Amino acid sequence: MSEDLHLINASKEEQYLSLLPQIEGLIAGEVDLTANLANVCAALKAQFNFFWVGFYLVKGDELVLGPFQGPVACTRIAKGRGVCGQAWQQKQVILVPDVDAFPGHIACSSLSKSEVVIPLFGANDEVKAVLDVDSDRLNDFDEIDVTYLSKLCSLLSVN
Ligand code: SME
Numbered sequence: 001m002s003e004d005l006h007l008i009n010a011s012k013e014e015q016y017l018s019l020l021p022q023i024e025g026l027i028a029g030e031v032d033l034t035a036n037l038a039n040v041c042a043a044l045k046a047q048f049n050f051f052w053v054g055f056y057l058v059k060g061d062e063l064v065l066g067p068f069q070g071p072v073a074c075t076r077i078a079k080g081r082g083v084c085g086q087a088w089q090q091k092q093v094i095l096v097p098d099v100d101a102f103p104g105h106i107a108c109s110s111l112s113k114s115e116v117v118i119p120l121f122g123a124n125d126e127v128k129a130v131l132d133v134d135s136d137r138l139n140d141f142d143e144i145d146v147t148y149l150s151k152l153c154s155l156l157s158v159n
Helices: 003-028 033-048 082-090 143-155
Strands: 052-059 062-069 076-078 094-096 114-121 127-135
Touching (some): 003 143, 033 062, 062 127, 076 082, 082 094, 127 143
Antiparallel strands (some): 114 127
16 A cells, blocks of 8 residues: 555544544434434534435335435335345445446436445344445545444444
8 A cells, every 4th residue: 555545544544533432422412313313424424525425214125215414315215226225135334436337226316426335233133224425436435434434333223
């Protein structure tokens, strides 16, 4: 890894390391899920200026749009459809460097070029929601995003 790239990555990691305790503080005093998800989106948008950041909530056999920051988005996604529906079905984080290369990607905005989707688990290990973060640049997410966004999602109580 070049020195420059190392510095860029260290800086992103530092931003996550400073943001996570702030988010923990933000959600600690509030039990309402919608309020907490909304503030998490706002905090992530303010820190990283993501093109789109938001939650989809599992409701029956669909994901339904929840709190988000960014352009208007698709409201319902079936299980197994798109990156979000796949992350739900596979119970796994999905990192997509190029959305055009992902079969079945749902383009809520033609400006979205790369994305990462993190499932949020309930007490019985079932997926209750997903966090979707989109960028208008190709290949904009890496393992640092996966690590810290996953930590963030594990802080959220979604039962
Ligand atoms: N691209 C997502 C859909 C959600 S929007 O990007 C906000 C997908 O393929 O599941």
